[in-house]
Amino acid sequence: MILGILKEPQDESRVAFLPEAVKTLQTWNVTVWVEKGAGTKAYAADEIYQSSGAEIVSRKELLSKADLIIGIQPISEEEISSMKPDAVLMGQLNALFNPKLTNYLIDNNRSAFSMELVPRTTRAQAMDVLSSMATVTGYKAVLMAADLLPRFFPMFMTAAGSITPARVLILGAGVAGLQAIATAKRLGATVFAFDVRQAAKEEVLSLGAKFVDVEGAKEDKGAGGYAVEQTEEYLQKQKDTIHEHAIKADVIITTAQIPGRKAPLLVEERTVRNMKPGAVIIDLAASSGGNCALSEPDKTIDINGVRIVGVGNLAAQMPQDASKMYGKNYLNFLKLIIKEGELNLNFEDDIVTGTCVCHKGKPVSPRIIQIKTN
Template sequence: MIAGILKEKNDETRVSLVPEIVKQLQQMSVTVWVEQGAGAHAFYNDDAYMDAGALIKQAGEILSGADIIFTLQPPSRDLIDQIPPRKIITGILQPLYHVSEVEYWASKNITAFSLDTIPRTTRAQIMDVLSSQANIAGYKAVLLAAYSYSRYLPMFMTAAGSIAPAKVLILGAGVAGLQAIATARRLGAVVEVFDTRPAVKEEVISLGAKFVEVDGAADASKAGGYAVEQSEDYKEKQQQRIAESIAKADIVITTAQIPGKAAPILITTLMLDQMRAGSVIVDLAAATGGNTSVTKNNETVHYRGVSIIGNSNLPATMPADASKLYAKNVFNFLKLILTKEGNLLLNFEDDIVKGACITHNGEIVNDRVKSVMQQLA
């Protein structure tokens, strides 16, 4: 078995596997090829990979010769065209948002495993790439907001006068939201939190934040750990409560996303009008439209004195640790599809393997992707 690690394109600074994991794969009789400079932006140089037993190769050689190819971001069609049939690609492929690309992978008889579709169960936690990367995003979102905010976060009492603590509002108490709560509290802010799941109230309170409840949320217990769309009645009540809190907030962190759909608009233009000048919003859902009415991905929009920072890829701003955590997730997943001798063994009776597989034998096999395709038809 030959595993190939590609250098990411555009502004992606992370790398799929780090030297520590390469060494463990060598022990499983897996040969690892690494594209020259693949880990440079994450501060893992080629020498480190070679010391771990990897071979440095050109991209074309990896694409044509490796059995399983790692590309963290969704691959371009040009890249797919260079991969022979029946090979495997693995990464955060976002198939629910790239249905036409999924069809293309199937037409090329590529087996695709997308780690962002793994069921979010207790057993799958050690390979949950969404959680490991969201943890970083929540942490960095607060630091970015604090850097952009024109005032202190903690309370200060000085001879020159007292400074009140900043009020931080966090929309969504998933992994990113919980880490944002913890980080904002460590910096001394007063924190309020909204979430559609009453079950997270205890976690929010344990971190020192106030949980703002809205009655009538749709049951998400059967959604595999993912968010679900809410009723119009609930959305109306939610917006009323958010409007009350956002008028007092200095910093807002938004994290709400629904797989396969545009991010819900939680902060309307009218709400933005009520925020005081100098306030900051960091929108982690920017790539799928954003949680505010004016969010633009990878841009900072200034609206009537409020800064709205659209950034869905904050983990890439901490590439060393983000890559290390992601690589460990990948390795734990690989142990499900490789034998101890390094041979491929695809057990589709395993719910994690089945949930992660998008295309196989020239067909689209993922139920969630097929459901989205039916909705688009």
């Protein structure tokens, strides 16, 4: 079996596998092809892949001859059509948010796995690319905020007087939020964190942050660790509480998202307009609607001296370790579907089923079937 590693688009610096993964794949009797220049932006030259046992090929050859084609970002319909009829595509295809691509794969009898569909279960944790990239994103978001903030994060006692620590508010205490809390604490900030899930409170407190409590949240144990939609009464109480904390904050980092839905609005326009000049908002949910009313995807805007950064693909700014984590997630998943050097798709495995967009044109993931039947 030939496994092909694609070069990502111009604005993506990560790569699905670094050279270190090639050796592992070869022990599984898998032949590895790498598109020329695939790892350059992640500081992995073609020569390093070759020394690890991979063959460097053109994109055209890889797409037309590989049995399993792996990347990160989705590829075009034209390129999918150039794949072998029985080839399998794997990447972060955003299958729930990109119905045009999903329908194309189904209508053209293709087989594909979308890694953001990996179930949020204990057994699947080692394959969860969303959690891995959220770790990178939470870390980088704090460093970005520290760079933009016109004052120090930590407290200083100097001959020129005392500098009080920056006040940081983290909205959403999932993987990205918890990493942001830990990083902000390491930098010496005073950190407050909010999450609708009471289960997150203990984790927030364990990292040394203060938990912002809003009573009355609705929770769903079947939501896979994500937040769920709330009542209007709770949402208003939530906005008022966040407003009170936000107008005192130097930095706000928002991370709250609901799978398949628009990101919840947490920071209202009135809040932004009442914040301190020089304050910074990093909105990690900007691409799915934004947690801040005024954020725009991939743009930095200034409202009365408050800078709002609508973050896009922040994980790509740390390509080496992000690629390493991505590759490890992929390898852990591939263990389930590669046996003796060949693809062996066991659809009785809930992880395989949950991650598979379609197989030979038939929708497989329950989440894909649900949106196709609605």
